Amino acid sequence: MIRLARINDLDTIMSIIKEIQKEMKLENNPQWNEEDDYPSKDKFLLDIENNALYVYEIENEIKGFISITKDEGEYDELLKTTNKPAFILHRIAIKKENRKEGIASILFKYAEELAEKENIRLLKADTEECNVKMNNLFTKLGYIKKGEFEYEDYPGHYIYYEKEL
Numbered sequence: 001m002i003r004l005a006r007i008n009d010l011d012t013i014m015s016i017i018k019e020i021q022k023e024m025k026l027e028n029n030p031q032w033n034e035e036d037d038y039p040s041k042d043k044f045l046l047d048i049e050n051n052a053l054y055v056y057e058i059e060n061e062i063k064g065f066i067s068i069t070k071d072e073g074e075y076d077e078l079l080k081t082t083n084k085p086a087f088i089l090h091r092i093a094i095k096k097e098n099r100k101e102g103i104a105s106i107l108f109k110y111a112e113e114l115a116e117k118e119n120i121r122l123l124k125a126d127t128e129e130c131n132v133k134m135n136n137l138f139t140k141l142g143y144i145k146k147g148e149f150e151y152e153d154y155p156g157h158y159i160y161y162e163k164e165l
Helices: 007-026 041-049 103-117 132-140
Strands: 002-004 053-058 061-070 087-094 122-128 144-149 158-164
Touching (some): 002 103, 007 053, 007 087, 041 053, 041 061, 061 103, 087 103
Antiparallel strands (some): 053 061, 061 087, 144 158
């Protein structure tokens, strides 16, 4: 079941983040790291307050989550993007022991359904170039690579994707 995240979900969400930060560090992926406190608890609190964070749970246990926000020009200073109303997908994470169960695909499909309900026909997302699993998932789900960029104040080299619905 997918539902909006609640404040009392934060401890579980942050424990999943800590697990992934350790993995990314081992893979030399700077995308999510403890040193820069990203993604932070405050980021998730804001997502919850804005009704933008969705969790996937089975029998009251969170297995993964995704942040789905309306595009307000987040990428505009970084690269050229399609200028249509869009949702941006962020902070997608699946518990390590629940990977390969199709949960990420279910969350992405949910984002598509949400977009269609709101008459939005474009999804945007990015991931670090060395995040092989996420880059493969974007390709598998029909996302098209539209560019690359680097943040001025955050490490890594990112691949930007779009998917027309």
